[in-house]
Amino acid sequence: MYILAIFPTGITDRVSASPTLEVRIWRGTDTGAFAAYEVPAAESQTVLDVVTWVQRHREPALAYRFACRVGVCGSCAMTVNGRARWTCRSHVKDVARDGRLVIEPLRHLPRIKDLVCDLTPFFDKWRRAGGWFEGEATRREPMPALAPGAEARQTVDAGIECINCAVCYSACDVVGWRPDYLGPAALNRAWTLVNDARHVRTREVLDATATSDGCTVCHTHGNCTEHCPVGISPTAAIAGLKRKVFRRWLRGGHA
Amino acid sequence: MSESTLFALQRLSAKLLAPLVVAHLALILYAVHGGLTAAEILGRTQGSATWGAFYGLFVVAVAVHAPIGVRNVVREWTRWRGRSLDLASAGLAILLLALGLRAVVAVVG
Ligand code: SF4
Ligand code: SF4
Ligand code: FES
Numbered sequence: 001m002y003i004l005a006i007f008p009t010g011i012t013d014r015v016s017a018s019p020t021l022e023v024r025i026w027r028g029t030d031t032g033a034f035a036a037y038e039v040p041a042a043e044s045q046t047v048l049d050v051v052t053w054v055q056r057h058r059e060p061a062l063a064y065r066f067a068c069r070v071g072v073c074g075s076c077a078m079t080v081n082g083r084a085r086w087t088c089r090s091h092v093k094d095v096a097r098d099g100r101l102v103i104e105p106l107r108h109l110p111r112i113k114d115l116v117c118d119l120t121p122f123f124d125k126w127r128r129a130g131g132w133f134e135g136e137a138t139r140r141e142p143m144p145a146l147a148p149g150a151e152a153r154q155t156v157d158a159g160i161e162c163i164n165c166a167v168c169y170s171a172c173d174v175v176g177w178r179p180d181y182l183g184p185a186a187l188n189r190a191w192t193l194v195n196d197a198r199h200v201r202t203r204e205v206l207d208a209t210a211t212s213d214g215c216t217v218c219h220t221h222g223n224c225t226e227h228c229p230v231g232i233s234p235t236a237a238i239a240g241l242k243r244k245v246f247r248r249w250l251r252g253g254h255a
Numbered sequence: 256m257s258e259s260t261l262f263a264l265q266r267l268s269a270k271l272l273a274p275l276v277v278a279h280l281a282l283i284l285y286a287v288h289g290g291l292t293a294a295e296i297l298g299r300t301q302g303s304a305t306w307g308a309f310y311g312l313f314v315v316a317v318a319v320h321a322p323i324g325v326r327n328v329v330r331e332w333t334r335w336r337g338r339s340l341d342l343a344s345a346g347l348a349i350l351l352l353a354l355g356l357r358a359v360v361a362v363v364g
Contacts, residue, residue, distance in 0.1 A: 174331070177331040177332065178330060178331055210257075210258060210259045210262075211258055212258045214258070216258060216259075216261075216262040217327070242262070245259050245262065245263075246262065246263050246266055248259070249259045249260065249262075249263040250263065
């Protein structure tokens, strides 16, 4: 008491006197409710910082995911004030409305607990879209030379830095309407493979994306591209797949 | 019919429909503006192979394009899938084709 009286701006006082954020966080699974928390606001603060503060100081049982905290691992995506975002690189000052944050799990994925979704369907669709690399060279052969300026390689480069965060998947209305739709991330991955000179299953990948749940289902409305935190355009990738599927059909090589 | 085929047919019919719809709208504006009566219009279209071909193509393109699109919309907004939906879409195609061709015959026949 004595110390506080002498230093009225001591830690305890500073927390309660400084500005706070009104934060509502989803607790539960499909059924559940929002819980409200008052969180100290800081000058430089990410949404992930806010969630972490709540978990450390108010709700030890709060479930959420993160790993790298620098926008690399893709594990921290959530719905913040109605919009899917990577939370570790979303600053509160950019996304809060009047000091309020509503934080929910991603859309279109089964919920496990609180802010954690089951990403199994998301990654299953990567496989269904044929989204894994297969080369034919062995370690005994020389590394193939790839001209970085070649058009196909630049097309690959445009989509290769995907961090698998599922933000685009969560933002895509068509995934919501047609739960079997492969979705923007898987199709973007397929497009990088179709353009990869070293990949040997190009035909199979194109077949896999031309199914009734594949690229032709996309509305090209660009929500995925608008939301992708690393600036990838799955919309352009899917348009590329559609063109390839169409041209292949014209040549009579359709599946 | 494979999904690629349906997609390709829808794209092709769209490419056809774009100029046809523009020409059709221009024609309506011209006819209304010029104050043509129904009898005058029929007088020009009847027996005309060109108008028959124009609207015949129009009807075929619509009969291909619309059911594929409607089938997509149904799959987005309802749980209806599978063979019954495919048959219903084919039925819609036949219906549009029959109604459309009947109208073409009435105008040029
Ligand atoms: S452009 Fe296609 S994949 Fe992207 S959000 Fe729209 S429908 Fe989904
Ligand atoms: S394309 Fe972008 S939004 Fe989609 S999973 Fe990859 S990084 Fe995330
Ligand atoms: S925690 Fe790794 S991307 Fe956000």
